[in-house]
Amino acid sequence: AKMSKRDHASAEGDDGRASDQYRRTLRVIVSVACERLFKDRTLTGGHSIANAHWFMFEGDENAMTKADAAKVDHECKDLIRQGMKLSAVEKDYNTMIEYFAGSRQPVAAKQLEKRVPIGGKAKVWEIDVHGTKHYRLRHFPLLEDTSSLDGYDFTISSYTASGFVLVHGATFRDQPALTKSITRQIQSAKRAGVCSTD
Incomplete structure (x- = not known):
C-alpha cells in the first residue's frame, strides 16, 4: 500500500x-x-x-x-x-558465510566468521525478488514490505x-x-x- x-x-x-x-x-x-x-x-x-x-x-x-x-x-x-517481502529468518551459519562471500559481501562474511551464532544459525533478512532470495545480516529492524x-x-x-x-x-x-x-x-x-x- x-x-x-x-x-x-x-x-x-x-x-x-x-x-x-x-x-x-x-x-x-x-x-x-x-x-x-x-x-x-x-x-x-x-x-x-x-x-x-x-x-x-x-x-x-x-x-x-x-x-x-x-x-x-x-x-x-x-x-x-x-x-518485495523482507522476512526475518535464521539460516545455517556456514551457508550464509558462503552466500555473503559469493555475493560480494565480504564485510558480512567476516562478521559471521568472527562470531559463531548460538545454535549455528545466522539471523538475516531474506528479500525474495521474483523467486531469487537475497540475504543481509539482521542488525536492525526494517520494514517488512x-x-x-x-x-x-x-x-x-x-x-x-x-x-x-x-x-x-x-x-x-x-x-x-x-x-x-x-x-x-x-x-x-x-x-x-x-x-x-x-
Whole structure:
C-alpha cells in the first residue's frame, strides 16, 4: 500500500530527516538493486552526508556513470512498486558465510566468521525478488514490505566525488568538507590493509 500523508510525515519528520527504519530499509533495497545490476562489483559505503548516503564500488570508485546511477534508481523504484517481502529468518551459519562471500559481501562474511551464532544459525533478512532470495545480516529492524516505501521521496544520482548518492528528499545538500574527511578515512583504511569501509 502506498504511504499515507501521515506515514510520510512520520518517516520524514518536520525537520526533513527520515526515520532510521525507512532509511535503513531503503539502503538494503539499494544494495540488493546493485547486487542484481552489477554482479561483478562490491558495493561499499553508505556514508551519511547531510540528507544522503554515499556509496561506491570497491577498488573502482570512479566507475559509476550517470547511466549506471539511473539504472539503480529505476531498479530500486521498481522493487518498491512490486512490493518485495523482507522476512526475518535464521539460516545455517556456514551457508550464509558462503552466500555473503559469493555475493560480494565480504564485510558480512567476516562478521559471521568472527562470531559463531548460538545454535549455528545466522539471523538475516531474506528479500525474495521474483523467486531469487537475497540475504543481509539482521542488525536492525526494517520494514517488512518494500511497498511501504511507495511514495517516499528519494533519488539516486552519480556523485561528483565518486560513486553515487541516495538522496532522501528532493534536493541534495552537499557537504564537501565531510566528503573530504570520509575520503581521507577510506584512503587511510586502504593503507592499513582494510579492504572495505562499509
